[in-house]
Amino acid sequence: MAVMDFARYKEINDQRMNYREMEDATVVSYYRNTGCGDGYRIYLKLNESLVVEDASYTTTGCGFGIVALAMATEYAKGKSITDLKNLTPETLETLFEFPERRKNYPESAVAALKKAVEDYESGQGVPKENRITKAQTMELLHTQGHLRDAKLSSVMLEKEKLDGVDFSGADLHNAFLQNSSFVGANFSGANLKASFFNGADLRNANFRGADLRFAKLASAKIEDADFTDAIYDIGTRVDHSQMYIFDVMKKAGKDLYLKKEDGE
Structure with missing residues (x-):
């Protein structure tokens, strides 16, 4: 059984890595974790080639949720829409490995990121006039x-x-x-x-x-x-x-x- 990197976990939470609103985001997507009820918001800025130039998030969740979303948005930077569609929790955990009883957090972060892609392609998400x-x-x-x-x-x-x-x-x-x-x-x-x-x-x-x-x-x-x-x-x-x-x-x-x- 892998041992979690607690020092890095604490560092990500203390620095709130990628935790911020993004005023010029291409898409702002809202996701609710049905397991615990926490709210996630994903911000993606895409260029003309549909490559992610910037990614951030906000959340009401706990420290594990913050780490998972930090890793998801960090992974997204420089990736194409196709890359994000193919992202798996296992790939995300190459950036930070979660304890066995916390595997639901990278799963939820990946789901939130993919929903942001779906919202972009369908024209959904939070409308610009409502941001x-x-x-x-x-x-x-x-x-x-x-x-x-x-x-x-x-x-x-x-x-x-x-x-x-x-x-x-x-x-x-x-x-x-x-x-x-x-x-x-x-x-x-x-x-x-x-x-x-x-x-x-x-x-x-x-x-x-x-x-x-x-x-x-x-x-x-x-x-x-x-x-x-x-x-x-x-x-x-x-x-x-x-x-x-x-x-x-x-x-x-x-x-x-x-x-x-x-x-x-």
């Missing part, structure tokens, strides 16, 4: 003093201090909001479907009527937050000790998810 960066969001907040009704789908606001900000009615589905502070923020009526609040400080925040279907709030601080009439489903994730919030929320979409699981 809003953290810098653009913070400029909008500075200019108008709020983010009410803002189109912020898939935005990445990790480790930001946004206490008291008004996000009411905003579109934040698929947003990466983990480890940020939203104390007293107003998310009433916001679209937060499939958003990530892992580790966020949500104390005293207002989520009345917000759509939290398939959102993740693991390890979030939610003391005195108001979830009255917010929508949840079988994919909404909170810590076990915080499941009391469902008592004041509205359940939706359960039958759809159950049917999907039964068919798997």
Whole structure:
């Protein structure tokens, strides 16, 4: 059994190798790891010969996910679309070998990279008009003093201090909001479907009527937050000790998810 290179694992995580948004990407693709629910975003910049000039990623995942995506995007640089289509987890592991119980991470990273290729060829992925960066969001907040009704789908606001900000009615589905502070923020009526609040400080925040279907709030601080009439489903994730919030929320979409699981 191979021994993982822990020193290199730590170095990749500390440096966040290839972890960044890319404003001039040819394609931006979103992938959700169905095993753990983590979100991956792949950015590829292609030249006229369909060779990858640059590749990066963002993720809500753990250290193993970061390493796998770092290796996938590093491999992609200088490769053709055909090369990426033929990539296997075994090839990826020539760059970094994962422990036996963590082989699912290179598998997911390869799947995410291939989905980015598919999204490019089919014209899918995140449309350019919907690609809003953290810098653009913070400029909008500075200019108008709020983010009410803002189109912020898939935005990445990790480790930001946004206490008291008004996000009411905003579109934040698929947003990466983990480890940020939203104390007293107003998310009433916001679209937060499939958003990530892992580790966020949500104390005293207002989520009345917000759509939290398939959102993740693991390890979030939610003391005195108001979830009255917010929508949840079988994919909404909170810590076990915080499941009391469902008592004041509205359940939706359960039958759809159950049917999907039964068919798997």
